[in-house]
Each structure stands twice: as C-alpha cells, then as structure tokens.
Amino acid sequence: AQSVAQPEDQVNVAEGNPLTVKCTYSVSGNPYLFWYVQYPNRGLQFLLKYITGDNLVKGSYGFEAEFNKSQTSFHLKKPSALVSDSALYFCAVRDRNSNYQLIWGAGTKLIIKP
C-alpha cells in the first residue's frame, strides 16, 4: 500500500540552528513530492515541491527539501530556524500515474525555541 511516514511527531530546535523535518514514502515509480505548512487555525500553505531534476528544491520562507531516491526520502530543511517557523508540517506524495490523489503524512509539529 502507498504511504507517507513522518517519523517524528514533534521536532524541537533552538532559534538560529538548522532544522530538519523528515519524510519517507512508499509509492511506486517516481512520485511528485510536496511539503505544506499549517499555522494554528489556518489552512495548509504550499511550501515547495519536487518534480524532477535537481534533488535540492528551494521553496518559500527559506525552506528547502532534499529528494533522495535510493532512500525514498524527502526531508525538509532550513539552515537557520526562526521562532515564526513553529507550525505543523505535512509531507504529501502523488503517484505520477494517479493523476490527483495526494497521500499525506500525519504531520510533524515543529517548535522553535528562542
């Protein structure tokens, strides 16, 4: 069965330090990969996506994600965390043969401490 795993329910990082939010997937073929962020009482906001090409994808708010095909991972990263980055982060995957159905991870709560 197709699935997306975000192994950490919560990640705590000190402000100014680099952050990583992990995502691994089990989807056939070469999927499209997405990261979304959700702030309290707000909808999901698109951060970035991987389609093809360079394994390092840059997105909004200084975030980037690294696609690793052999490890079937798509970890979200940021070189220097801000307190305002504290939010819930979701990884999502779409099979290229599936035309639209997104498979979502359960989310990772990111807490940036001053």
Next chain:
Amino acid sequence: EAGVVQSPRYKIIEKKQPVAFWCNPISGHNTLYWYRQNLGQGPELLIRYENEEAVDDSQLPKDRFSAERLKGVDSTLKIQPAELGDSAVYLCASSLVTSDAYEQYFGPGTRLTVT
C-alpha cells in the same frame, strides 16, 4: 490574488442538526477539493470536482454528506444529520490543472464542533 475563501470559519451545532460549508476557490482554478482533517492527522479527501463534475466522491459518506459545485465555481458541502464523529476541520482546496505537477491551494478551513 485572493486565496481560497471558506465560510463560516467556526460552527457549533447539536447532533442531528444540518450544517453547510461554503467555498470560493481561486479564480480560474478548474479543480476543487473538499477534505476533512481530524486533530493531529493529515487531510482526508472527501470529494474532488473538475469544473462542475464530481470526478471522485468515493470517500464521501453519501448517507449524510452531499456536495455541489454549481457553475463550476463556488461549492457547498452539507452534512445532514450531523453526528458527534463529524467534529473536524473541513478544508477546501483548489488547483489549476494544466500539467501533472500541480499543487493544491487550501482555504483556512471550517472548524465544526458537534455537541
């Protein structure tokens, strides 16, 4: 550019009562989605529209849920009658599908509490 608009933002109703949610997608977006999100979980797709046609409603509990997208723009999701287990955030999203690599844009959601 205005984002996806949803109303109301919050709704509290008693069980067995009806409730309706409204969504206005981003202008020009041909595809519209309704999701349900429970606390601590990712969104769960309820229904997907391409223009005015519901192309996937396989996960919509049709005994009590209904949706419509008249004229292929705004959409309404209805629950009648509501049950306690329907308490969740209902998200609307839209996309402009011109290739495979499109993303979805979400509204702020409607938080439904059924008492």
